[in-house]
Amino acid sequence: MGYFHFVLLFIEYISVFRWIKSHFSAFIWVILAFFIGTVRGSHKAKIGEVGLAHRGILFFDELPHFSKSVLEALREPLQDNKIHISRVNAKVEYPSDFLFVAAMNPCPCGNLLHAHKECRCSELDIVRYKNRLSDPFLDRIDLCVVMQQVAPSDTSSISSRQMHEKILEVYRMVKQRGQKSFTAKLSDAEIDKFCVLSAEAKAVLDMAVHKFALSFRSIKKIQKVARTIADLRAGDVIEKGDILEALSYRRR
Numbered sequence: 001m002g003y004f005h006f007v008l009l010f011i012e013y014i015s016v017f018r019w020i021k022s023h024f025s026a027f028i029w030v031i032l033a034f035f036i037g038t039v040r041g042s043h044k045a046k047i048g049e050v051g052l053a054h055r056g057i058l059f060f061d062e063l064p065h066f067s068k069s070v071l072e073a074l075r076e077p078l079q080d081n082k083i084h085i086s087r088v089n090a091k092v093e094y095p096s097d098f099l100f101v102a103a104m105n106p107c108p109c110g111n112l113l114h115a116h117k118e119c120r121c122s123e124l125d126i127v128r129y130k131n132r133l134s135d136p137f138l139d140r141i142d143l144c145v146v147m148q149q150v151a152p153s154d155t156s157s158i159s160s161r162q163m164h165e166k167i168l169e170v171y172r173m174v175k176q177r178g179q180k181s182f183t184a185k186l187s188d189a190e191i192d193k194f195c196v197l198s199a200e201a202k203a204v205l206d207m208a209v210h211k212f213a214l215s216f217r218s219i220k221k222i223q224k225v226a227r228t229i230a231d232l233r234a235g236d237v238i239e240k241g242d243i244l245e246a247l248s249y250r251r252r
């Protein structure tokens with residue numbers, strides 16, 4: 001993983017994301033999934049690494065280098081939190097509710113966004129590299145962030161303890177609001193009920209839907225991410241700024 005890379009995050013809380021950024025290696029249960037059995041298991045319908053990541057964190061480094069079949073097969077567990085494995089003599093459903101984290105470079109050589117190094121890739125190289133990730137796959141990822149080069153003077157603005165307290169605060173708000181599940185897991189009907197937008201926020205979202213031709217799934221994800229952002233500032237209603245921040249976490 002180079003100094004510059006995109007981090008694609010499938011995550012419940014923005015605050016957890018910020019925490020992971022500063023405590024990445026110490027925190028994560030890393031499962032490398034380099035083989036085709038990653039998602040579907042073996043020919044005996046044995047559970048693969050994706051199933052084993054249930055209730056954990058699944059991290060893919062150098063995301064575009066995974067085979068198309070592995071990436072596309074991830075769509076099912078990312079969407080439904082379960083995976084179906086069908087073999088000649090067996091059909092099995094495994095739960096696979098995990099936090100998905102992935103990293104990739106901005107281009108094949110890794111230098112595209114570097115302040116001093118020169119990118120050696122052609123435009124076509126970069127397009128091909130990014131095109132390895134399909135729109136439906138990327139639609140299932142909540143947060144997409146460009147990481148900047150780390151400087152020796154960089155420090156975390158918030159401690160792990162403060163982050164932990166903030167998450168508990170949000171958790172209590174979610175409960176008080178009457179949600180039966182975490183915001184990331186809300187159904188469409190629950191989103192309409194719990195992710196209430198101010199008139200200004202709705203106008204911004206409508207504009208974004210038109211401008212970026214957002215899919216239905218993307219719209220719902222933006223509403224859920226904005227709900228969590230509003231919770232982090234203890235806001236009852238999702239405001240324009242929350243929607244704008246949620247939009248900034250879309251893939252580029």
Ligand SMILES: [Zn+2]
Pocket residue numbers: 107108109110111112118119120121
């Ligand atoms: Zn390059």
